[in-house]
Amino acid sequence: MxxxxxxxxxxxxxxxxxNEITGWLSTVEDDETISDADFDRARQAVGDALGIG
Numbered sequence: 128m129x130x131x132x133x134x135x136x137x138x139x140x141x142x143x144x145x146n147e148i149t150g151w152l153s154t155v156e157d158d159e160t161i162s163d164a165d166f167d168r169a170r171q172a173v174g175d176a177l178g179i180g
Contacts, residue, residue, distance in 0.1 A: 134155065134161050134165035134169060136168065136169060136172045140172055140173070141175070141176040143176065145177060148176050148177060149173070152169055155169045
């Protein structure tokens, strides 16, 4: 059984510096407890925050 934890996307992600946003996404990507669906949500949130989503 794959143990995952729910991902909490920061509500103020759009106010972060782009380097902070991509750093956060890298951390999420490296976290083996984050589900694929939550990682997809994180990528979408980053795209929205950076204006490319």
